[in-house]
Amino acid sequence: MNDDTDAMAKPDSRFAAKVFPSPNHGERKQPDGTPGRRPDMLILHYTGMPIAGEALQWLCNPVSQVSSHYFVFENGHTLQLVPEGRRAWHAGASHWGGEADINSCSIGIEIANPGHPGGLPDFPEAQIAATLALCRDICERWSIPPERVLAHSDVAPGRKIDPGEKFPWRRFAEGGVGLWVEPAPIRGGRFFARGEAGQPVEALQAMFAMLGYGVTVDGIYDERLEAVVAAFQRHWRPEKVDGVADSSTITTLRDLLAATQSARVA
């Protein structure tokens, strides 16, 4: 316990003003259960509560069993709650790239915003600038690849919708954080939606699985696939989030996969 306290005397990132410790953390684990998983993923959240200070208190309350590594207020003021080397409890039941214990392999940032229940107000400029600087620093220090900077909604589709479709992913990618391709324009044409089944749906599922989403490739466009499509749209085609795989969504997915492949090779 002393070690943790000592390690937390100073924030891991120079972009955090100070440490405001949460007791809610544990040991990072490898998929086989042995300790020592290194974080190689960054997950962004919004708090979804009307008052930032209350969200912060909740993340530091042992009763809540939730936490994050960092907390960014609307004015950009940033606190560190959990040491980066420890497993914070922000992702819950999640999947990405074949892994299920996302808390063990990620660093989580909570961004104070009332979220969809509070009308999804814009993220203030000071908050975005502070979050971007923090993310860039974390990605550099841990060599987190751009395609592994994700929304909570990406790793828990159907269960989570944060940080929401107003989060400025494009600007983050321009600032060196995360992966972005220009979304294909929305127009008519062939589309797939809930209730359909068959080989084209299977091919679509395979593309989402290749990107990292936790999808079952069974050729059935059910509620679960609809949630994955909506999560993808929320992040990469935010103009229209409806869970329908229209040609704009499919083209954007294909372009993003191509960008991911070249990012992985580089």
Ligand SMILES: [Zn+2]
């Ligand atoms: Zn979240």
